[in-house]
Amino acid sequence: MPADVTFTDHLPPHHAAEALRRDAARGLTSRPKVLPPKWFYDKTGSELFDRITTLPEYYPTRAEREILATRAAEIVAATGCRTLVELGSGSSEKTRLLLDQGMTGYVALDVSEDALRGACHALAADYPGLAVSGVCADFETQLHTVPDGGPDGGRLVVFLGGTIGNLDPAQRARFFGDLRARLGPRDRFLLGADLVKSPDVLVPAYDDAAGVTAAFNHNVLDVLNKGLGADFRHEDFEHVALWDAGNEWIEMRLRAVRDVLVGLPAIDLVVAFDAGEEMRTEISAKFRREGLERELATAGLSPAGWWTDGEARFSLSLWSPTA
Numbered sequence: 001m002p003a004d005v006t007f008t009d010h011l012p013p014h015h016a017a018e019a020l021r022r023d024a025a026r027g028l029t030s031r032p033k034v035l036p037p038k039w040f041y042d043k044t045g046s047e048l049f050d051r052i053t054t055l056p057e058y059y060p061t062r063a064e065r066e067i068l069a070t071r072a073a074e075i076v077a078a079t080g081c082r083t084l085v086e087l088g089s090g091s092s093e094k095t096r097l098l099l100d101q102g103m104t105g106y107v108a109l110d111v112s113e114d115a116l117r118g119a120c121h122a123l124a125a126d127y128p129g130l131a132v133s134g135v136c137a138d139f140e141t142q143l144h145t146v147p148d149g150g151p152d153g154g155r156l157v158v159f160l161g162g163t164i165g166n167l168d169p170a171q172r173a174r175f176f177g178d179l180r181a182r183l184g185p186r187d188r189f190l191l192g193a194d195l196v197k198s199p200d201v202l203v204p205a206y207d208d209a210a211g212v213t214a215a216f217n218h219n220v221l222d223v224l225n226k227g228l229g230a231d232f233r234h235e236d237f238e239h240v241a242l243w244d245a246g247n248e249w250i251e252m253r254l255r256a257v258r259d260v261l262v263g264l265p266a267i268d269l270v271v272a273f274d275a276g277e278e279m280r281t282e283i284s285a286k287f288r289r290e291g292l293e294r295e296l297a298t299a300g301l302s303p304a305g306w307w308t309d310g311e312a313r314f315s316l317s318l319w320s321p322t323a
């Protein structure tokens with residue numbers, strides 16, 4: 001391991017296995033049935049997501065990269081920060097555009113240890129002199145594991161990719177509030193959020209012609225099969241993506257195409273789906289500038305910058321602790 005990479009693992013042993021049992025037991029006995037979207041991302045699911053980001057219909061990754069590629073210098077200059085903290089860092093691919101702006105330290109926080117190690121080693125190799133540290137933790141419950149800021153200025157905490165959209169309003173309020181409580185006066189928060197737009201653009205982004213998003217959605221059934229010894233069959237369920245105009249979010253669901261009975265031996269559960277019954281697998285909320293300003297103000301964060309791509313599809317917004 002290069003001298004300038006350190007790791008800390010804050011997840012208790014068997015954390016993922018226990019969390020999956022808990023989420024499946026609760027979600028599959030709820031009405032309507034529901035699963036949290038974090039279970040999409042096993043190795044296959046992460047590969048499918050990477051393919052989604054290259055699809056012609058899936059604009060968010062390209063739009064966010066366009067903003068970073070054209071505005072990273074301006075964004076970082078507006079913060080005065082030299083340490084970058086990334087929540088849900090994944091492959092840390094777009095992060096490089098920010099690191100290129102004279103950052104001296106990088107802290108990556110992710111629940112996936114494999115993704116974290118791979119990303120940190122790749123960055124340490126490409127950025128000699130950058131102090132890299134990987135923190136294996138869950139950003140929804142373990143923000144306290146992020147190290148405090150050093151003497152040389154504030155930390156720029158970034159949460160990119162539009163992942164904030166996976167949280168419902170109550171989860172977001174808790175997340176923003178917890179984050180605010182951890183920030184010092186010189187720290188800043190950079191948020192990537194997808195914007196409300198026509199369903200004619202939104203729906204195809206979550207129901208692409210090549211069927212990659214459908215495969216990504218179905219893959220969660222394999223995660224349940226492998227993790228819980230379940231016997232879900234892909235052909236019993238169809239992919240559904242719809243725009244909920246009231247909540248302004250995309251919902252992905254899996255709809256039973258016939259009556260289905262599924263056993264989940266690891267949690268001692270048998271679950272019945274009626275033909276046509278749907279299980280919600282993801283919300284992907286879309287935002288407006290005023291709505292974000294309201295939510296973040298409630299959490300004690302004030303606007304410090306707003307950038308969009310040329311077509312105003314996606315936003316990067318900067319926030320500072322309200323004095």
Ligand code: AVJ
Nearest residue numbers: 052161162163165166213284
């Ligand atoms: C990784 C949560 C930002 O909501 O757009 C992509 C996940 N789901 N296609 C999103 C996703 C279906 C993605 N995020």
